[in-house]
Amino acid sequence: MKKKTIAAVLAAALTFHGLGITTDGLAAGYNKVSDGIYQMLDGTAITGILARGIDISHWQGSVDWGQVAADDISFAMLGTRYKGEIDPYFREFAAGAQAHGIKIGAYIYSYATDVAGAEAEADFILDLIKDYPISYPVAYDLEDNSQAGLSSQELAAMVNAFCARIEAAGYYPMLYANDYWLANRIDMSQIKYDVWVARYEVKHAYSNPAMWQATSSGIVNGVTGGVDIDFQYKDFSGKIAPNLWRTIGDKTYYYQNYTMQKNAWIHDGSGWFYMNSGGQPSTGWLTQNGTDYYLTEATGRMADGWLQMADGWHYFNGSGAMQTGWVSDGAAWYYLSNGGVMQTGWLPDGQNRYYLRDSGAMAIGWRQLDGIWYYFNGSGAMQTGWVGDDRAWYYLDPATGAMFANTEITVDHVLYQVDANGVCHAVVPAEPETGEATAEPGANSDASSNTNETAAADSQPLENHGIVAIVPPID
Numbered sequence: 001m002k003k004k005t006i007a008a009v010l011a012a013a014l015t016f017h018g019l020g021i022t023t024d025g026l027a028a029g030y031n032k033v034s035d036g037i038y039q040m041l042d043g044t045a046i047t048g049i050l051a052r053g054i055d056i057s058h059w060q061g062s063v064d065w066g067q068v069a070a071d072d073i074s075f076a077m078l079g080t081r082y083k084g085e086i087d088p089y090f091r092e093f094a095a096g097a098q099a100h101g102i103k104i105g106a107y108i109y110s111y112a113t114d115v116a117g118a119e120a121e122a123d124f125i126l127d128l129i130k131d132y133p134i135s136y137p138v139a140y141d142l143e144d145n146s147q148a149g150l151s152s153q154e155l156a157a158m159v160n161a162f163c164a165r166i167e168a169a170g171y172y173p174m175l176y177a178n179d180y181w182l183a184n185r186i187d188m189s190q191i192k193y194d195v196w197v198a199r200y201e202v203k204h205a206y207s208n209p210a211m212w213q214a215t216s217s218g219i220v221n222g223v224t225g226g227v228d229i230d231f232q233y234k235d236f237s238g239k240i241a242p243n244l245w246r247t248i249g250d251k252t253y254y255y256q257n258y259t260m261q262k263n264a265w266i267h268d269g270s271g272w273f274y275m276n277s278g279g280q281p282s283t284g285w286l287t288q289n290g291t292d293y294y295l296t297e298a299t300g301r302m303a304d305g306w307l308q309m310a311d312g313w314h315y316f317n318g319s320g321a322m323q324t325g326w327v328s329d330g331a332a333w334y335y336l337s338n339g340g341v342m343q344t345g346w347l348p349d350g351q352n353r354y355y356l357r358d359s360g361a362m363a364i365g366w367r368q369l370d371g372i373w374y375y376f377n378g379s380g381a382m383q384t385g386w387v388g389d390d391r392a393w394y395y396l397d398p399a400t401g402a403m404f405a406n407t408e409i410t411v412d413h414v415l416y417q418v419d420a421n422g423v424c425h426a427v428v429p430a431e432p433e434t435g436e437a438t439a440e441p442g443a444n445s446d447a448s449s450n451t452n453e454t455a456a457a458d459s460q461p462l463e464n465h466g467i468v469a470i471v472p473p474i475d
Helices: 006-018 023-028 065-070 090-099 115-129 152-168 179-185
Strands: 032-034 037-039 051-056 075-079 103-109 134-141 173-178 194-198 211-218 227-232 244-248 251-256 264-267 272-275 284-288 291-295 305-309 312-316 325-329 332-336 345-349 352-356 365-369 372-376 385-388 393-396 407-411 414-418 424-426 447-449
Touching (some): 090 103, 103 115, 312 332
Parallel strands (some): 194 211
Antiparallel strands (some): 051 227, 244 251, 264 272, 284 291, 345 352, 407 414, 407 447
């Protein structure tokens, strides 16, 4: 893929003229004969071909990519550097090829003379191509005269250093070299990577290359003058993942369908992430459309379920939205403040009072708090007044909900003896007046204690089984 000068192009044109080959003749060469079969300039069949492509750089100038795509070009290998800077046509070529469905690979012409230089060239090309949908290999072009004095082992070490860097970033590396360099200049016994071989107008000698650059003077509609035509032997579809994480330099990006994701939610199979405008995963709090999300500091993964933070526990639903108010998780209910923090202890909510345990779970049934028993119904609301069933009745302070125990109380003018477990027993007068009935515990009643309350009994009140009504029947 040597730099093409005007002199070189004119020399090629004169050569073809001397052979009696016209530009039309060039167009006829390297074209498709049938599926998988193309022909060389002399009509020799080229078999086993998966696709035809071109490699191109600033030397060709502007390109009509619509015409290129229509002329049986499936992929384009784009040059990335010119005089130490980004090839001035790279971005234009990448955008044009992508817009017309042509798959993109890239190459860099190497001037390196040691491993450090090869790694620096890998970093250069990675920093450029990361913003483009590269779905074909990234090739290292070794052929410069400055490398002529290097040993075959030194050249192989450079190839391996470059390719390892490219591979670590999630791209598919490949060596570009001509037949002579492959046979005589590079120690290929040290190379494990695929080869893109260059041999013009004659079938290559190198065996089993992944691609072949067959001519530097091909004619393709939409490209002015001659252009390199390449034939693909190897299927890259299973080699280059369309969806993956890439770390380039000190930054991590996510690619979907070969394209870096920006300002978008992505799911990598393990969870959700939000990629910011620079293509990196956001971390910390993120608010979108009035909904708060939390992206973990370590990886940027969206939190779901319970997460302990500096201000307490937060709960995020399956969509990652931070929850507030009442939340059901499994068999328990929890209450989260307006800031999303899980609450504990007593909670007034509307006309009711609730108690949230140290775990945050809403209390149900009997609960002893600071030595006092309380009863919370199936909805968690603290109860007052009479609570019981046909086995035992308890009376809970109408103001505080505290269960009376080990005392006497009067409710609706009826005296009750309350034992240490809180069970209420009506006190029957020794000689009741004629017609006076002995009352059972009643509903909506006020009580007064005949003695000061004592500490709660050692044993729990009647277990919460069989309680079918809060208000008992009155005889």
